[in-house]
Amino acid sequence: MSNTHSLTELFANAKGTTYQCDTTNRIIIQFGEARVSLRISDFLTFKKRVDSVDIHTMIFNTDDAYDVEVIDAPRTDYLFVLNLCDLIALRDLLAGTRFVLDLNTLLHERLCSTLVY
Amino acid sequence: MKDLVRMRTSLKEEIERILNEQIKMEAHSSAIYLAMAAWCDRNGFDYSAGYFYKQSEEERKHMLKIFNYVSDMGGHAISPEITNVPQDFDGFRDIFELALQQEIAVTNSINRIVGTARQLNDFATDQFMQWFVNEQIEEEYVARRAVELFDVIGEEGVGRYMIDKAIPKISYDGGAEAE
Numbered sequence: 177m178s179n180t181h182s183l184t185e186l187f188a189n190a191k192g193t194t195y196q197c198d199t200t201n202r203i204i205i206q207f208g209e210a211r212v213s214l215r216i217s218d219f220l221t222f223k224k225r226v227d228s229v230d231i232h233t234m235i236f237n238t239d240d241a242y243d244v245e246v247i248d249a250p251r252t253d254y255l256f257v258l259n260l261c262d263l264i265a266l267r268d269l270l271a272g273t274r275f276v277l278d279l280n281t282l283l284h285e286r287l288c289s290t291l292v293y
Numbered sequence: 294m295k296d297l298v299r300m301r302t303s304l305k306e307e308i309e310r311i312l313n314e315q316i317k318m319e320a321h322s323s324a325i326y327l328a329m330a331a332w333c334d335r336n337g338f339d340y341s342a343g344y345f346y347k348q349s350e351e352e353r354k355h356m357l358k359i360f361n362y363v364s365d366m367g368g369h370a371i372s373p374e375i376t377n378v379p380q381d382f383d384g385f386r387d388i389f390e391l392a393l394q395q396e397i398a399v400t401n402s403i404n405r406i407v408g409t410a411r412q413l414n415d416f417a418t419d420q421f422m423q424w425f426v427n428e429q430i431e432e433e434y435v436a437r438r439a440v441e442l443f444d445v446i447g448e449e450g451v452g453r454y455m456i457d458k459a460i461p462k463i464s465y466d467g468g469a470e471a472e
Contacts, residue, residue, distance in 0.1 A: 184294050198295045216297040217369070277298045284296040 187272035191265035194273040203273065207266055210254060216277075218250040223270045226263070234260050302367030308415050309368040311406050312359055317373035318402055319356035322395055323349045324378045329388050331380075338385060338457045347461075348392070355425070362421055385453055386443045393436040400429040431465040438463045 182199040192207035203219040205212050214222060229245050245263055247256045258266060302309070330345035356373075363370035382388045403425045410418040442456050442463075 196294060196297065201295065201297055201300070203297070216301045220369075280294060281296050281299050284299060 186276045187269060189265060189269050189272065191262065192269050194269060196277075205249075205269070205273075207256070207269065208262070210256060212249045212252050212254050214249060214252070219270075219273075221250050222247075223274060226267055226270055229263060231260070231263065234263070303417065304363065304366045304368040305413050305415060308406075308410060308413060308418055309363060311409060312363050312368070312418070313371045313373075315402060315406060316356050316359050316363070316370065317375075318399060319352050319359065320373045320375050321378070322399060323352035323356065324375050325395060326352060326392070328378050328380050329382065329392065332382050332388065333385075336385070338453070340457045341385075341388075341460045344461045345392075355428070358424075362418075366417070385456070386440070386448065389436070389439045389443070393433070393440050396429065396432045396436045400433060403429055431467075434465040435463050 183195040183197050183204065186194045186196055186203070188194070192205065194206070195204040196202075197204060197213070200213070202213045202215055205214065205219075205222075225247050229247070234242050234245065243259060245258050247258065248254070249256065256262075256266070304312070326345045326349035330342045330349060333339070333342035333345060360370045360372075379391075382391065403422060407419055407422050407426065410416075410422060439460055442459055446452050446455050446459065448456070
């Protein structure tokens with residue numbers, strides 16, 4: 177994790193990077209040209225939305241309507257318009273971010289125990 | 294680096310998920326009991342109808358208790374969508390057997406939540422769920438006793454009328470007679 181001002185990089189893949197801002201308590205998602213800043217609860221809601229897309233249908237349905245998926249980021253004006261590859265990359269990015277957030281929680285739990293004893 | 298997830302809620306994702314499932318289950322129970330009350334009313338079992346209306350209200354209170362807990366802990370409590378509520382039943386006895394099965398399913402579900410809470414060292418949820426563990430002892434007793442009455446009194450003659458009258462009087466004394 178590298179620090180840039182108050183931003184801490186959480187996770188990165190070929191399509192994007194996520195950061196945590198300790199000043200605003202927000203998660204910042206940089207994905208392609210898009211950059212959105214979400215509260216933690218909105219980040220988790222957004223992740224659920226991305227995870228709930230039926231990828232199988234996108235792959236096998238030949239109708240044009242299934243070529244892209246439009247997902248809005250909660251409490252922002254931004255709409256993510258994602259093709260199949262984008263969607264998979266975004267899922268990977270958000271899953272990696274969630275993993276780091278959980279790892280951070282685990283480290284805090286262990287660190288607190290160490291401080292107490 | 295701040296722990297934003299923990300700052301938002303003390304509930305782990307898995308605990309939040311199973312508590313929301315329990316909210317849905319309690320709401321579903323409430324809806325089933327309401328349907329049973331309506332069936333009893335339609336078929337002249339007035340006392341049993343009153344009993345099921347009361348049960349329905351109780352299940353709703355249980356749902357709200359968990360709902361408030363999830364919200365108070367900073368979690369995302371989900372207002373449940375209730376579907377597949379049976380509106381017709383095979384008979385008077387059948388309703389009470391179904392009610393007992395429903396209570397057993399709720400008990401099993403609560404036990405699973407307690408087990409998971411202990412596994413994840415979530416002692417607050419474990420403690421919170423103990424109220425439900427105790428409540429289910431009473432709920433199951435009452436539901437089981439209701440089914441028993443069908444054998445004890447019998448359905449012949451005025452049997453059903455007697456059973457209907459006896460249903461609201463069933464109460465659990467918490468094993469007081471042994472004290």
